Amino acid sequence: MPSSVMSTPKSADSPQSHPAIAANGLRKSYGDKTVLDGIDLTVPEGTVFALLGPNGAGKTTAVKILSTLITPDGGQARIAGHDLATHPHKVRATIGVTGQFSAVDGLITGEENMLLMADLHHLPPQEGRRITAELLARFDLTDAAKKPASTYSGGMKRRLDIAMTLVGAPRVIFLDEPTTGLDPRSRHNMWQIIRELVTGGVTVFLTTQYLEEADQLADRIAVLHNGKIAAEGTAEQLKRLIPGGHVRLRFSDPDAYQSAASTLVEVTRDDDSLALRIPSDGSQRELRSILDWLDSAGIEADELTVHTPDLDDVFFALTGPDRPNQSTEAAR
Ligand SMILES: Nc1ncnc2c1ncn2[C@@H]1O[C@H](COP(=O)(O)OP(=O)(O)OP(=O)(O)O)[C@@H](O)[C@H]1O
Numbered sequence: 001m002p003s004s005v006m007s008t009p010k011s012a013d014s015p016q017s018h019p020a021i022a023a024n025g026l027r028k029s030y031g032d033k034t035v036l037d038g039i040d041l042t043v044p045e046g047t048v049f050a051l052l053g054p055n056g057a058g059k060t061t062a063v064k065i066l067s068t069l070i071t072p073d074g075g076q077a078r079i080a081g082h083d084l085a086t087h088p089h090k091v092r093a094t095i096g097v098t099g100q101f102s103a104v105d106g107l108i109t110g111e112e113n114m115l116l117m118a119d120l121h122h123l124p125p126q127e128g129r130r131i132t133a134e135l136l137a138r139f140d141l142t143d144a145a146k147k148p149a150s151t152y153s154g155g156m157k158r159r160l161d162i163a164m165t166l167v168g169a170p171r172v173i174f175l176d177e178p179t180t181g182l183d184p185r186s187r188h189n190m191w192q193i194i195r196e197l198v199t200g201g202v203t204v205f206l207t208t209q210y211l212e213e214a215d216q217l218a219d220r221i222a223v224l225h226n227g228k229i230a231a232e233g234t235a236e237q238l239k240r241l242i243p244g245g246h247v248r249l250r251f252s253d254p255d256a257y258q259s260a261a262s263t264l265v266e267v268t269r270d271d272d273s274l275a276l277r278i279p280s281d282g283s284q285r286e287l288r289s290i291l292d293w294l295d296s297a298g299i300e301a302d303e304l305t306v307h308t309p310d311l312d313d314v315f316f317a318l319t320g321p322d323r324p325n326q327s328t329e330a331a332r
Helices: 059-066 088-094 110-120 125-138 154-166 184-199 211-217 235-239 254-263 284-296 311-319
Strands: 021-030 033-043 048-052 074-079 095-098 172-176 203-208 220-225 228-233 246-250 268-270 275-279 303-307
Touching: 021 059, 033 048, 033 059, 033 074, 033 220, 033 228, 048 059, 048 211, 059 074, 059 172, 059 203, 088 095, 095 154, 110 125, 110 154, 125 154, 154 172, 154 184, 184 203, 184 211, 203 211, 211 311, 220 235, 220 311, 228 235, 228 311, 235 311, 246 284, 254 275, 284 303
Parallel strands: 048 203, 048 220, 095 172, 172 203
Antiparallel strands: 021 033, 021 074, 220 228, 246 275, 246 303, 268 275
C-alpha cells in the first residue's frame, strides 16, 4: 500500500514525523586526509536521494557512517529520527544496506542465503520460508533458488543482495553503487526495482558514478567534491547551475521570424530552420518573460523548447580538477 494512503496519526516525537535521513556537519578523516569536511543532508521519507561523486570522493564513507558501520569524527545524523550515536541499534533495525560490501555468501544457494537472513531477523521458520519464497519470486530468482549463489550473474547477485536486505522490511535502504558493472538490461531492471521500493514508501539513499542513474531515479541529487557538497538539488535545478541553457523558438512564418529576430536582444539566429536561440536558465520567471514579450509584440512562435545542459555537464563543471571548492545550494 502506498504510504500516502496510510492514515496512522503521527505524534510530534514519532520517528515517522522526521526526515528519513538528517545529517549535520558530518566529518571524517583518515590520517591527514579529510574525506568528509562537514556535510549536511536531508532526505524526506519515501524519496530517492543520490550522492554523486568521482572515485574516492567519500560516497562509501558517507554510507558507512549513515549505516553505523563506522563513526564520524564530527557531526550528527538521525535516521528515521533515531540518533546514530546514541541509538545505533534502532538505526540498524530501520535500515538495509547493500552495495560494494555484499552480504551474499557464494557457497550456499540463493534460498539458503535468504533463510539465513530470515534467521538473523529472528523470523519464525514458517514466516522465513514464506518471505523467502515471496522475495525470490519478486526478484525473478525462483528458478535459481537452489543453485549456489557463486553461479549467479552480477545482476542476479545484486537482486539477491537486495532481496536479502528486504527480509528485515527496512524503511530506509542504502544502495552503494547498485548498478556498477551491470549490463544495460540488468541496470534497467535494477532501476525498476528501486522505483518499486519507493512506491512502497521506502526511502532510498544511493551512491552512483552514473549521472543518468541519478537523473532517472533521484528526487534530489548531491554532488560530493573535496569533502563538501558542491551542489544539491533536483536534476533540473543542478542543470540550471551551469551555462549553456537556452530557449529555442521556431517559426513557420518568415515574417514573424524576422520580426522576432530584429527585436529580441541576445538571440542567435538559425535562418535555415527559422529558429531563434535565447540564453536562459529555463526558469519559470524567464520563460514567462519570453512569453509575455511574444504576446505584447503580437508574435506567434510555432514551437518553444527549453534546453538545459545535461547532468554530465554539471558534474564535470563541479568536480573538475581545477574547480575551487565552493558550496552551491541549488534553488532552495
Ligand atoms: N579505512 C580507510 N583507511 C584509510 N583511507 C580510507 C579508508 N576508507 C576510505 N579511505 C579513503 O577515503 C577516500 C574516500 O573513499 P570512499 O570509498 O568513501 O570513496 P568513494 O567516493 O566511495 O569512491 P569509489 O567511487 O571509488 O568507491 C579515499 O581516498 C579512500 O582511499
